[in-house]
Amino acid sequence: MQLNVNDTVVEAGDLEGRLLVYVLRDKLGLTGTRFGCGAGHCGSCTVWVDGVPTRSCQKPAAGVVGQAITTIEGLAATADGGGLHPVQQAFLELQVPQCGWCMSGQMMTAAAFLRDNPEPARAEVEAALDQNYCRCGTYHRLRQAVLRAAEIQRGRAAEIQRGRAAEIQRGRAAEIQRGRAAEVAA
């Protein structure tokens, strides 16, 4: 069977009786998706299925054929502006991870949350990440980092806006130039 993972169609073998978390990790070698509890409690295995944060330890792999799977390895590519995703950039800036095991799940959850809530309040960040455990206890930084990621995301969006506006302006100027040239020629 084939799966669409990080915008690539990959051969995933026989999916009968298989869980998405093990297919990603063992069959496809995408070990950035971590196993933590196998029961949907801890959030370490969170990936996106059609953009929706999903516990891959609870997801039969055969059920996601034809859907778009995004893992931590593909997160950066989903962001505008190239390079790291704003969430990854903020986690690095604030030095959030300690052991790092839960972090893919934290980042996948946070990135989906910020996509839908670009200007969250602290309490909303807590509500969004409350089902993701971090045993090292990085919560204090995690909270700050998600708020910082929102800032980065807004900054990038504004930059892109500015870039587009500049482009449109240049386009118009060129049009006017051409118009004038045509006028002169006429």
Add this chain to the structure above:
Amino acid sequence: MSAPKTRTRKRLTRRGALMLGGIGLAGVAGLYVGFDVLRRNALDNLSAGGAPGLSPNAWLQLTPEGRVRLLMPKAEMGQGVHTATAQIVAEELGLPLAQVEVVLGDTDVLPVDSFGTAGSTTISSLYPELRRAAATARRMVLAEAATRLNAPATELDLIDGRILRNGAPVDLSITELLDGRQIVELAEGEEPPTRSRDAYTLIGASAPRLDLPDKIVGAARYGYDARIDGMKIGKVLRPPRLGATLRSADVDPAVELTGVITVVNEEGFVGVVAETQEIANRAINLIRAEWNEPPAPATQSQIEPEALRPNGLGGDLIGPTAGDAEGALRRAARVLEAEYFTPAADHAALEPQNGTAHVRQVDGAWRADVWASTQNPNGLKSSVARALGLDAGAVVVHPQYLGGGFGLKAINEAAAEAARLSRAAGVPVRVNWDREEEFQHGFKRPPTVNVLKAGLSADGAITGWAHDQASGLVITAFFPAFVRPIIGRDFGATRGLNPMTYYAVADHRTRAWMRETPMRTGSWRGLGLLPNIFAIESFIDELAHAAGDDPLAFRLRHLGNTRLAKRVSGVLESVAEMSEWSLQPSPVADGWARGRGLACCDDGGTVVAQVAEVAVERASGRIRVERVHCAIDAGLVINPDIVTAQVESAVMWGVGSALIEETQIANGALRAVNFNAYPLLRISQAPRITVLPINSGDEPVGGMGEPVIGVVPAAVGNAVFALTGQRLRLLPLTLA
């Protein structure tokens, strides 16, 4: 390319070169310094009549490209030691930090570190040795450069990777200097000159962690992630109850399952090897086993205070002891006595235990390669060798990143299980424990009872101190049972029972008992520190209240004049300032009452003081920790941000134990199977944390990963008392 030449510099060099051959780097160009991260221990052995000479268990390699590889037997499990050690080496050697790489070496390369990575000791024990090794490397570089430039070495220095003469760059790179040669020395004998602390630019700076770029893109490789060519998946049958042992097993249904490769059915050990994790899980569930039950089922009452109290035979007097504690208590104006209890707890590292093994014959001899998350690679080598009945030399452990260690990964059984299954199946096998195996079959923090008795004089001074403690096994759990009475005490369980090294009470004594529990117990972050400091610092608070004194003033009044006591006073005063202790918190708002509590301690040279700001919901009695201030002094600070992160982490562990964590027994087994029955703290329960790392002294004197854990439950409990007048002496803290 010409073959590298080994330059004979001095008598030691040939021995060094020989050792380099032993680790497979013979003939590889570069400058090498072999050193011993356990040198202090080695010197102790020597003075005790041990064999002289250094046997390197760490190597500093300067490559012709001017990069440093530090091969070191210390695991990175989130505590940031690979970054801090790189900072020390880069500073002393004179290279940019980005050119230093720290590698946790395989056990055939780094054969000795019997202690593993534990006890918050990495930086304080390694600092002088890393400095010596890097200074030796710099001296070697400068000596070579002096010859080449025909200049006195005293005029030369290495700064930021460039060779300078009288402060000006010279036209000679490290590549040109090494010229394809191999230069080897061992860092022993005469002391190389080291840089002045005043000139430090990297040490003391918050360099970003070297392991994080990989960790934020999912590229870091942990033991659980191991994927070896031809690898299959193993799983082992577990007993259904505590104390049950395997009598017999009918494995036929597992054998018949499609995708099962091998089923092992040996005495006391049944396991399967399958194509996938799902099939292995299913196969294990198909096995029908008969179990020998223990004489009586394990019960919760066996791990409660009534069963564990410190009394009867076996109480061992542990130091320090002074004067006549009992006499002082008889003469005191008032005597207070209180009993505190800390229950068993889980590690709950989010990466479960794991091991991958490839056991096969190479040239007629058995060899086992093992990949695992482990705090103790050389201990793991021995245990895998024992499981296979092989010589330890036949096993090589390739340690990986740890998804949390916390004392749990000091002991790894999954690797030995994988090794037995690999030998039986003839293929590499990975055994990744699942969460149920962690909760049901992993070892735990033991329960601990502390009974404290102290006298107060008429003017409110402590006049006598008698402390009895009983704990389940911590370090002695890892020794054979017959050794325990010979040792007489458990050095792990008694960690933190040293308040009288900083409080000045003339007459004091402490006794400790070792207790067996139905479930396995062992090392858990901070060992006995959390239960013991919870008791001691809550009791000090009780005494302050009885004396009618402010908790801060009472502590300061009782701290002695020793250097240690003065350092404890220093962190107390710092945390009082940070938290504005002298001001009263706004008492009630939105149905929640707010108050503060204080606690302090010393742990192996690291002194900490903490103020917890706690809220109690009036209607429900629910306790919330809103803010924690922490001042910590462990001597020289290598990386303040890593210290801060470690303190934040230890605070969360302390709050978890203070408020929610408890391992229980039900129906003859451990109660929790997954996190629904053993929840961890969530982000919405996380306090804001303010940390003040105090930079003092010329060397790091203590650790950072554990010391803070001890004061948290006491500070929280003291805050709850200040708020409600209820003294809570059982963890997790629950208001009546």
